[in-house]
Amino acid sequence: MLSYIVWSPKPYIVDLGFTELRWYGLLFALGFIISQQVMFYIFKKEGKKEKQVEILTLYMVLATIIGARLGHVLFYEPTRYLSNPLDILKIWEGGLASHGGAAGILIALYLFSRKYKHISYLWILDRIVIVVAITGALIRTGNFMNSEIIGEPTDKPYGVVFGREVELRVNYLTSAIEDVEVEKVKRSNLIEGSNESRYEYPVKLQIAFNSKNKLEDVKRFSENQLLDKLQEQSITQHLIVPKDAVFDYNEKGGFIYATTYGNGVPRHAAQLYEAISCVFIFLVLFYLWNKNRSGLADGRLFGIFLIACFGLRFLYEFIKENQVAFEDDLSLNMGQWLSIPLVLAGVYFIFQSLKAENRI
Missing domain, CATH: 3.30.300 (GMP Synthetase; Chain A, domain 3)
Known part of the structure; x- marks a missing residue:
């Protein structure tokens, strides 16, 4: 049994001289590749046009990157970036917020459902959260490879x-x-x-x-x-x-x-905790969809995802280092404040889906 682990990998897989192939970028891209294949399977099983998945993937990639970047800018360092707006484009310097990514995805899927009117907003939300979970697992693994978003000190044997x-x-x-x-x-x-x-x-x-x-x-x-x-x-x-x-x-x-x-100084590997949680969320959501896709009212899977993902995020923040200094003076950090409305939204969607089932 290890009493602690020393983790210090290079953040890149190979140095090409003019640039580096980094673990984070590879895992980020892999998340979208795997997600696209799962969505192909879902669309095929439900009689939807698989070609629409390609358009959906484009929406998701742009929404995730733009939303996560703007989320970090607005939620965590607005003063810095608004005084140097060109720095917003420097995503290679770090600074992506999952809550911003979530907002970007919600907007993008609304636009997608408007483009393809036969696909309802809640229907696509219920399916997309399945793959968002597995993508989130890979992104958090990328954070671990970068040794970022670290946890608080701990005396646990897995520190x-x-x-x-x-x-x-x-x-x-x-x-x-x-x-x-x-x-x-x-x-x-x-x-x-x-x-x-x-x-x-x-x-x-x-x-x-x-x-x-x-x-x-x-x-x-x-x-x-x-x-x-x-x-x-x-x-x-x-x-x-x-x-x-x-x-x-x-x-x-x-x-x-x-x-x-x-x-x-051993610390909680908070990135891995979230990654493992996302894998379990993916498995649960995929199982529920595969077993009950014709019997679940719209919004149920989306609600479960919001409660599980952001409820756990709220708890994990207690053992994570704050990302920016101003959070040290808050009773709850920014990640927790942003998670609360999403958890409440999850409760709302589950309640509404249960009401819809009772009316049938």
Whole structure:
């Protein structure tokens, strides 16, 4: 049984030189590809024209990206983006809000149902939430690969030490650093003099300096500027390295390696919690549709999705780090406030679907 996990993958699959193929982008695209295939199956089973799925996919892709981006701009950082509106287009710098994506999808599906009048708004909503769930699972997995939307610290055995932020910030400290690695170690492997008793979750930090540097310069840099850098809050929220930390040095393969140890800060892998929840929501919704599609009143699946997805989102926010500073002063964070009306809407749609069934 692992007492904690150190997670620090590269956010990209392959570096092509002029650009990178990233996990997040791949998983985001994969979500729409899988969703389209499921919707082909649903349309075929219900006697709808499969060609309409291609138009629906276009609506969904545009609605999700535009809605999620504008949602982040308006809900989380309006001052920043409204003063620099061109930054809104820089989606590669991050900043997508699932609540904004939900709003975009609702608008897009309304327009879709107006275009194809034989497809009712509630009918398409009931079907689209099935695939939205699986797409959400893949997007949250992408967040995990990026080490973003992290959870609060925890002492649970499945806590995750996110080392990527530490590696990035140390790597950019000087051009003399070629690589930085954060990995889990056993207490028995700590170097002599590192005072192993103070490390509950021992983590090794290894920095590779290029061979252009002298060993004396690396030692001086590591025990001064580097140690000072490691005391910054952006790093100590993931890895706590004592101010009197001991470094070990060795030269190998044309590099000088400086190694020290710290105490990892395990956190909830909130992204994976949401991803796993979305998979279960997908399975439940697909089962209900497949078993009862001719007997369920319109709006039932949509209502179940809103309650399950955003109800769980409301709860998960209690163990997640706030995304922006102003949320620290709120009784509930922005994600929770935005989830409440969607959960209430879910209750409304289920109630209305039950009324409709009783009238039949």
